[in-house]
Amino acid sequence: MPHPLLANLTAAQREAVTHVDGPLLIIAGPGSGKTRVVTHRVAYLLQEGVPASQVLAMTFTNKAADEMKARLETLAPGKRVWASTFHKFCARLLRMNARMLGLDENYTIYDTDDSLRVIRRLLKEHGEDSGYTSPEQVARQISNAKNRMEGPHHYRPRYGDATAAVVQRLYPKYQEALLAANAADFDDLLLHVANMLHKNEDLRAQLDARYRYILVDEYQDTNLAQYLIVRALSNDYPNLAVTGDPDQSIYGWRGANLKNILEFEKDYPDVKVVRLEQNYRSTQRICRVADALIANNFRRKKKTLFTENAAGAPPRLVRYCDQRDEADTIAGEIAAQIHAGRRRPRDFAVFYRINALSRTMENGLRMMGVPYQVVSGVEFWKRKEIKDTLAYVQLVNNDKDDNALLRVINTPPRGIGAKTVERIAAHARRERKTLLAACREAGMIQGLSNRAAVSVAKFVSLFDKLREHAAGPVKPLLRRIVEASGLRAALTKDESPEGQDRLANVEELITSAGEFDAQHPEDGGLEAFLEETALVNDVDDWEEETDKVTLMTLHAAKGLEFPCVYIIAIEQGIFPVQRSQDRDEDIEEERRLLFVGITRAEEELTLCHARLRDFRGSRRVAVASPFLLELPREEMERIGMGETPGDGYAIDYEADFTEPPPGPPGQSPTRQRDRDGNPTRRRGTAAFPLTVKTAAELLSEKGGPSADPPELTTFTVGGRVKHPEYGVGEVLALTGIGPKRLARVRFDGGVEKKFILSHSALRPV
DNA sequence: TGTGAGTTGATTTTT
DNA sequence: TCAACTCACA
Numbered sequence: 001m002p003h004p005l006l007a008n009l010t011a012a013q014r015e016a017v018t019h020v021d022g023p024l025l026i027i028a029g030p031g032s033g034k035t036r037v038v039t040h041r042v043a044y045l046l047q048e049g050v051p052a053s054q055v056l057a058m059t060f061t062n063k064a065a066d067e068m069k070a071r072l073e074t075l076a077p078g079k080r081v082w083a084s085t086f087h088k089f090c091a092r093l094l095r096m097n098a099r100m101l102g103l104d105e106n107y108t109i110y111d112t113d114d115s116l117r118v119i120r121r122l123l124k125e126h127g128e129d130s131g132y133t134s135p136e137q138v139a140r141q142i143s144n145a146k147n148r149m150e151g152p153h154h155y156r157p158r159y160g161d162a163t164a165a166v167v168q169r170l171y172p173k174y175q176e177a178l179l180a181a182n183a184a185d186f187d188d189l190l191l192h193v194a195n196m197l198h199k200n201e202d203l204r205a206q207l208d209a210r211y212r213y214i215l216v217d218e219y220q221d222t223n224l225a226q227y228l229i230v231r232a233l234s235n236d237y238p239n240l241a242v243t244g245d246p247d248q249s250i251y252g253w254r255g256a257n258l259k260n261i262l263e264f265e266k267d268y269p270d271v272k273v274v275r276l277e278q279n280y281r282s283t284q285r286i287c288r289v290a291d292a293l294i295a296n297n298f299r300r301k302k303k304t305l306f307t308e309n310a311a312g313a314p315p316r317l318v319r320y321c322d323q324r325d326e327a328d329t330i331a332g333e334i335a336a337q338i339h340a341g342r343r344r345p346r347d348f349a350v351f352y353r354i355n356a357l358s359r360t361m362e363n364g365l366r367m368m369g370v371p372y373q374v375v376s377g378v379e380f381w382k383r384k385e386i387k388d389t390l391a392y393v394q395l396v397n398n399d400k401d402d403n404a405l406l407r408v409i410n411t412p413p414r415g416i417g418a419k420t421v422e423r424i425a426a427h428a429r430r431e432r433k434t435l436l437a438a439c440r441e442a443g444m445i446q447g448l449s450n451r452a453a454v455s456v457a458k459f460v461s462l463f464d465k466l467r468e469h470a471a472g473p474v475k476p477l478l479r480r481i482v483e484a485s486g487l488r489a490a491l492t493k494d495e496s497p498e499g500q501d502r503l504a505n506v507e508e509l510i511t512s513a514g515e516f517d518a519q520h521p522e523d524g525g526l527e528a529f530l531e532e533t534a535l536v537n538d539v540d541d542w543e544e545e546t547d548k549v550t551l552m553t554l555h556a557a558k559g560l561e562f563p564c565v566y567i568i569a570i571e572q573g574i575f576p577v578q579r580s581q582d583r584d585e586d587i588e589e590e591r592r593l594l595f596v597g598i599t600r601a602e603e604e605l606t607l608c609h610a611r612l613r614d615f616r617g618s619r620r621v622a623v624a625s626p627f628l629l630e631l632p633r634e635e636m637e638r639i640g641m642g643e644t645p646g647d648g649y650a651i652d653y654e655a656d657f658t659e660p661p662p663g664p665p666g667q668s669p670t671r672q673r674d675r676d677g678n679p680t681r682r683r684g685t686a687a688f689p690l691t692v693k694t695a696a697e698l699l700s701e702k703g704g705p706s707a708d709p710p711e712l713t714t715f716t717v718g719g720r721v722k723h724p725e726y727g728v729g730e731v732l733a734l735t736g737i738g739p740k741r742l743a744r745v746r747f748d749g750g751v752e753k754k755f756i757l758s759h760s761a762l763r764p765v
Numbered sequence: 766t767g768t769g770a771g772t773t774g775a776t777t778t779t780t
Numbered sequence: 781t782c783a784a785c786t787c788a789c790a
Binding site: 060061062085086087088109111112134136186187189190250251253254353354355356410413415416417418419420451452534535536553554555556577578579593615616 | 766767768774775776777778779780
């Protein structure tokens, strides 16, 4: 009898779903139905008699966790499987065992902003704010160290620079400060739990036995701490199923280690490996473009995307004059499609490498009257007014939280200035007390004016009053905070639109507290509320249901899909981003990021770049990203290329591209008209001479970017090449970009050599 | 102590 | 460009 859960599954999918015991590695290409497979597998496990309480599913984002829960609810109604993010899982575990690490159960979770504030303060306190390094740098390095599981006293500087020296001195102080404030930063959540499991075998064994079936999503994004946690929980019961795609690893910058997935088979020799390579999402052409791009990466598991979907329209590669042209044209196209009834707003997504690029696009869409939503990582929860309000809650929940106290003690202004705070802090240090305890003794602190002491005393009594409501539901507490602290009064006073926005945001926070209360009827949900607010982000708030065009970064786009995708500003210095142009690993990660973006598209894909871009306040000549050269020309439709041949400054990337047919450029009139029905290309061309001058000026000032040799375009991995000295061979790998582009070649004699393309006599055959 | 103008400096991605 | 931070002044 065919199993209902297995209906409509391919052989490979079925293999993964029905695997019960032992390690399992699912290499799942984009659009391969991975989520479906994973959820079906959990349902299958449950049907096979595995108790739901023994199953633990770990994800990276709340969205992924929620989706998994929702799908499971339909597949296996009523079964409660623990699906959560790594950070949430660790936060809970830490909550239960906080004492082990010298924390209290009510510890506060510091987000990056909070920890940065602590670091700033410490740098000042210890006279390390010399300007040789920045707080951000120090924060980064501490975070990286934690991701590598290096504790404060095991920090191994990776660079011999000033920052590393400062970090070495400051990291222990930072950790002490966190401990004293009864706080843990994001990285600590993982680090502490990994350590805890390492040091406490009883606890490890107990949890290992409890979570017998563990699933990890996006395994390619795990860092060392996460890796150790997963391993520790899958020792006695190695029923560990990980899914991932090395080609979609885009979080190396925050410690994700590609080795974790590449070497999974070494960690668990008797692993079962299932490859899901068939793509159900995108057209053939989109798949081929994605495939060709990612083939340029060297550090990967070879895998071919294929699909049985229709060939589809050729992905478009479009060059615009400047970013306004880009934004207006795209907005115009989208508007036209919607008006023609061919598409709905929600069918479209626009991706970009960095948030700052969204603005022009927003303007374009707004002018066209196209509804859109921007998914941005810093919209709501990092706003000052929200963080201020939450800092009160944090302090109420954890009176050791010095950082929160510093944030709220004079917000809104209540006559406790910097000098006063400094004196209180000095007193606290002397007496080894928390800032709040020091505040209680304000009257006894010498050097503190009477007036200041009174203000501080008032603040303390405000706090005490607020704390009376700590045990109840969250919403009334928030209301009280906003009223009694004077936050509302201060915000109401500000009649500017921004001020009104802030007030509205605080109201929204209160509303969401109400929702939280409704979901958590039991008392004492304060910790849980703070935990939730600390571990969410705006991407989680993205509304799939609303009928709007989605604007988001490529990172946020992972896991999503849209019928029509635009990726804008694919230009040197932006994508790949400037500082990753040196290291091959970084470039490969950027390439994967583009791969992720491309593979979000179901039917239509448009890759965009402009010749001029206003960025960081100034206008620059923009050069097409080298990635664009790696795309298969024969699969693509190129628009806006080469209409001004020999204009002297534009990088001749199109030298190898077949020239578009003569006549006015803009090959698909229906798509290339703006709201007035004029071909946008013409408007753009008319505007262009004006900007050329600027560009030329800029160039003469800065010397201009150097053109890459045209032969860059003609090397492909697997392609045949010829060298005057070594003869004929095959390209094994291409790495690097621009003048540093490197080819690894195996000659037919068996000899392997590396060549810097810009300097070698190597030629394609 | 609080405010506002002026300056600076930094700009990736996120739990 | 824009936000955060500094510094001078009320």
